[in-house]
Amino acid sequence: MIDRAHCVARDRSDPLAHCRERFHIPEGLLYLDGNSLGAMPKAAPARLRQVIEEEWGEGLIRSWLDAGWWDMPRRLGAKIAPLIGAGADEVVATDTTSVNLFKLLIAALALRPDRRVILSDPGNFPTDLYIAQGVQGLLGRHELRLVPAERILDAIDESVAVVTLTHVDFKSAQIHDMKGITAAAHRAGALTLWDLSHSAGAVPVDLEGAGADLAVGCGYKYLNGGPGAPAYLYVRRALQDSIRPPLSGWWAHAQPFAFDIEFTPVAGIGRNLCGTQSALAMAALEVALDIWRDVDMTAVRAKSVALTELFIALVEQDCAGFGVAVASPRDPAQRGSHVSIRHAEGYAVAQALRARGVIGDFRSPDLMRFGFTPLYLSYAEVFDAAAHLAEVLRSGAWREMKTDAPARVT
Numbered sequence: 001m002i003d004r005a006h007c008v009a010r011d012r013s014d015p016l017a018h019c020r021e022r023f024h025i026p027e028g029l030l031y032l033d034g035n036s037l038g039a040m041p042k043a044a045p046a047r048l049r050q051v052i053e054e055e056w057g058e059g060l061i062r063s064w065l066d067a068g069w070w071d072m073p074r075r076l077g078a079k080i081a082p083l084i085g086a087g088a089d090e091v092v093a094t095d096t097t098s099v100n101l102f103k104l105l106i107a108a109l110a111l112r113p114d115r116r117v118i119l120s121d122p123g124n125f126p127t128d129l130y131i132a133q134g135v136q137g138l139l140g141r142h143e144l145r146l147v148p149a150e151r152i153l154d155a156i157d158e159s160v161a162v163v164t165l166t167h168v169d170f171k172s173a174q175i176h177d178m179k180g181i182t183a184a185a186h187r188a189g190a191l192t193l194w195d196l197s198h199s200a201g202a203v204p205v206d207l208e209g210a211g212a213d214l215a216v217g218c219g220y221k222y223l224n225g226g227p228g229a230p231a232y233l234y235v236r237r238a239l240q241d242s243i244r245p246p247l248s249g250w251w252a253h254a255q256p257f258a259f260d261i262e263f264t265p266v267a268g269i270g271r272n273l274c275g276t277q278s279a280l281a282m283a284a285l286e287v288a289l290d291i292w293r294d295v296d297m298t299a300v301r302a303k304s305v306a307l308t309e310l311f312i313a314l315v316e317q318d319c320a321g322f323g324v325a326v327a328s329p330r331d332p333a334q335r336g337s338h339v340s341i342r343h344a345e346g347y348a349v350a351q352a353l354r355a356r357g358v359i360g361d362f363r364s365p366d367l368m369r370f371g372f373t374p375l376y377l378s379y380a381e382v383f384d385a386a387a388h389l390a391e392v393l394r395s396g397a398w399r400e401m402k403t404d405a406p407a408r409v410t
């Protein structure tokens with residue numbers, strides 16, 4: 001029997017407990033959705049005010065150099081790099097995850113001109129599949145082959161140009177074997193493009209150790225960069241100068257201020273930039289990234305596992321017999337930092353939880369998703385959230401939330 005006192009005791013000995021102080025957590029809210037939109041770093045408002053009033057207001061155009069705006073994509077990329085096992089010169093912060101997928105997918109196909117297949121998983125995040133379909137339509141000569149990730153190794157053959165997968169599945173939280181899949185792709189002469197949106201800041205990622213070729217990821221989930229924060233992209237050092245950027249904007253140019261009429265891409269990762277980025281959005285992401293400098297990723301992973309284990313144990317202890325099933329891997333080694341719970345009326349249950357200040361989310365058709373962010377979530381909060389879930393199920397309070405018209409953002 002797990003009780004609240006047990007959870008409070010765990011909070012007292014939590015080596016990451018101090019990190020919570022660096023975030024604004026609304027009073028009375030149990031926020032289990034940091035996997036969709038991370039909490040706001042307390043340093044963000046003052047930093048944004050400084051960018052607006054001093055750097056923009058007073059510095060104006062001088063701030064591109066004086067305030068370091070010009071270097072932001074590379075500087076922030078270097079701060080993301082240690083979280084994903086990359087070198088500082090292998091990552092840039094820029095654009096959105098979707099746009100970065102587009103850029104790198106086209107670049108990957110150009111590196112394998114004699115191959116026709118883009119291999120992915122039907123359970124991949126929709127934008128990843130939509131972008132692949134767009135690329136397919138644009139180039140007009142590729143096949144998008146979809147094979148469930150657990151069988152993807154068997155589907156990698158010499159027709160495949162690129163294998164593109166999301167490392168931690170956005171629905172189930174299943175962690176895919178980056179190293180094994182990358183090795184199989186390389187044996188067949190294919191490239192790999194990984195989406196780290198649900199990985200960075202949540203589970204250990206070792207792009208270099210896995211030999212991964214290309215990767216993208218999101219800045220506003222576990223990295224806490226704010227709504228619409230810049231995303232990032234990674235290109236393995238050895239591949240960088242063979243990339244032909246399809247969005248060949250002036251930020252990718254070797255000499256952007258020469259205003260040459262010929263496009264000559266800069267050497268290195270910078271050629272994957274396109275145009276001017278939002279200094280405001282970059283500044284918000286940067287204060288969030290600076291928090292990670294003081295954080296031990298081993299402790300993050302240990303707490304993530306402990307939080308998800310605790311939640312699953314509480315659901316089993318208190319919600320059994322109410323139509324719920326754990327839809328995430330039971331083996332913590334296979335699981336990212338969220339837990340999906342299946343319930344036939346999952347949308348109504350999630351709405352009933354929201355009405356009680358417990359914020360998770362819902363993924364069609366029947367999955368409630370609860371995200372566990374080790375930097376700012378406590379064990380006691382996990383206990384309380386599970387207690388609310390049990391109460392909503394036991395009382396049937398969700399029945400009043402049934403609707404035929406789900407909200408536009410779930």
Ligand SMILES: *Cc1c(COP(=O)(O)O)cnc(C)c1O
Pocket residue numbers: 096097098099125127128166170195197198218231
């Ligand atoms: C959140 C997420 C995205 C988001 O893409 P945007 O372009 O930022 O909207 C992409 N891929 C995955 C796997 C995600 O989880």
